[in-house]
Amino acid sequence: MVDDITHNIVTKTKPTFYFVGVTTHQSSIMKVFPRWMQAIGRPEVVIEGINHRIHDDPKSYRATVAQIKYDPLSLGALVTTHKIDLLTASRYMFDGLHDSADQTGEVSSISKRKEQLWGHAKDPLTSGLSLDAILGPGYFGKSHGHVLCFGAGGSGKAISLHFISRTNPDDRPKKLIVNNRSEARLLELKKMVDSLETDILFEYNQNVDPTVNDNIMANMPEGSIVINATGMGKDTPGSPVTNSGLFPRNSIAWEINYRGELDFWHQAMAQRHSRNVMVEDGWLYFLHGWTQVIAEVLDLEFDARTFDELGKIAEDLRPPLVYIPKNGDIDSG
Numbered sequence: 001m002v003d004d005i006t007h008n009i010v011t012k013t014k015p016t017f018y019f020v021g022v023t024t025h026q027s028s029i030m031k032v033f034p035r036w037m038q039a040i041g042r043p044e045v046v047i048e049g050i051n052h053r054i055h056d057d058p059k060s061y062r063a064t065v066a067q068i069k070y071d072p073l074s075l076g077a078l079v080t081t082h083k084i085d086l087l088t089a090s091r092y093m094f095d096g097l098h099d100s101a102d103q104t105g106e107v108s109s110i111s112k113r114k115e116q117l118w119g120h121a122k123d124p125l126t127s128g129l130s131l132d133a134i135l136g137p138g139y140f141g142k143s144h145g146h147v148l149c150f151g152a153g154g155s156g157k158a159i160s161l162h163f164i165s166r167t168n169p170d171d172r173p174k175k176l177i178v179n180n181r182s183e184a185r186l187l188e189l190k191k192m193v194d195s196l197e198t199d200i201l202f203e204y205n206q207n208v209d210p211t212v213n214d215n216i217m218a219n220m221p222e223g224s225i226v227i228n229a230t231g232m233g234k235d236t237p238g239s240p241v242t243n244s245g246l247f248p249r250n251s252i253a254w255e256i257n258y259r260g261e262l263d264f265w266h267q268a269m270a271q272r273h274s275r276n277v278m279v280e281d282g283w284l285y286f287l288h289g290w291t292q293v294i295a296e297v298l299d300l301e302f303d304a305r306t307f308d309e310l311g312k313i314a315e316d317l318r319p320p321l322v323y324i325p326k327n328g329d330i331d332s333g
Contacts, residue, residue: 005062006066008063008067009070010067010071011072011073012071012073014045014046015046016046016047016048016073016075017033017046017048017075017076017294018078019049020052020064020077020082020086021081021082022051022053023051023234024050025051028286028319029047029290030047032313032317034047039313040300042298045298050077052081054235054236055085058090061082061085061089064086065086065094068117076109076297077110077293079108080108083107084153084188086106087105087119094119095116095118096116096117097119100120100122100125101119101121103192103195104121104123104124104157105157106123108121108122109121109122109297111296112297113299121158122289123158124162126289127155127158127285129288130284130285131254134280135171135225135252137168137170138170139170139171140174141168141171143222143224143250145220145221145224145251146175146177146224146225147173147177147227148217148225148227149179150180150213150230150232150241151180151228151231151240152178152180152186152188152189153230153231156178156185156229159227160176160192161196163176164193164198164200173200175203176200177203177205177216178203178204178205179205179206180206180230181207181208181230182206186204186205186206190204210239211244213240213241213245214246217245217246217247218248220251222248223248223250223251224248224252225251225253225254226251227253227254228240228253228256228264231257233257233262233264234260239267240264241264243270246271248275249275249276250276251275252278252279253279255282256282256285258286259319262281262321270323281321291307
């Protein structure tokens with residue numbers, strides 16, 4: 001690489017943890033983080049957001065990684081939205097990659113160990129912790145449902161990897177359908193899946209028409225899980241399905257985001273009584289994601305008690321999420 005990526009490095013005066021995203025200033029973590037640092041005895045650590053355009057210039061990603069790598073008080077980062085693009089642009093800058101990052105082709109955690117820069121993909125772990133809490137043990141053995149995941153990016157890969165890794169057959173769906181707007185990300189996910197041993201039947205659909213997604217969703221068996229892992233409703237407008245799309249009966253709808261317009265969450269909420277849809281948002285995913293990366297960057301271990309304490313601190317700063325019925329829907333939030 002011939003980029004001059006070091007001339008814009010800022011020498012920090014305080015230990016700095018970075019949040020690399022799209023609209024970082026809108027995240028609850030900007031208020032939660034200082035309270036968490038007080039609680040764990042690291043009040044000197046501050047947080048700073050770095051916003052990139054979606055699919056930004058690779059040089060911009062390398063500049064962000066350089067800031068962390070070469071400034072002594074830049075401790076590390078949590079990366080969202082850009083997890084795949086950032087690693088693709090800057091892989092050569094990392095001294096080491098955890099197996100999870102190699103396997104998924106993404107980094108959600110950037111940390112330092114002495115003079116070495118390390119990248120981890122924490123999403124397989126954090127999505128798994130969230131899904132296990134939502135589903136409980138043996139869900140698919142009881143429900144016989146399938147999984148429909150909208151989005152084949154970092155979160156879609158992580159969700160797929162989590163289900164593949166389940167050792168109990170009752171914790172694995174028989175079929176997992178992945179829908180994505182671009183073919184490239186689907187091919188990347190398929191390459192990952194093909195490199196692993198699994199009895200899950202994967203189906204890949206490249207599609208940009210939400211009415212087609214409606215039809216796919218309507219044909220899912222009862223008890224299925226429908227996941228919005230696209231970023232739509234937070235980083236970009238809209239939802240992968242229309243307001244007319246029917247969720248499977250007795251299903252679970254998981255919106256992995258907790259803030260934004262959350263169109264998908266509202267669409268699912270409108271059917272929670274009429275089609276018995278259990279609706280989950282991304283707050284637990286947010287908590288697991290942040291605590292796992294903070295622990296990695298600060299070289300700490302958080303036990304269950306600490307996680308619960310940090311969750312209680314964050315809950316006080318959680319933005320309200322209110323469902324307002326529309327078009328005569330009688331469900332109330």
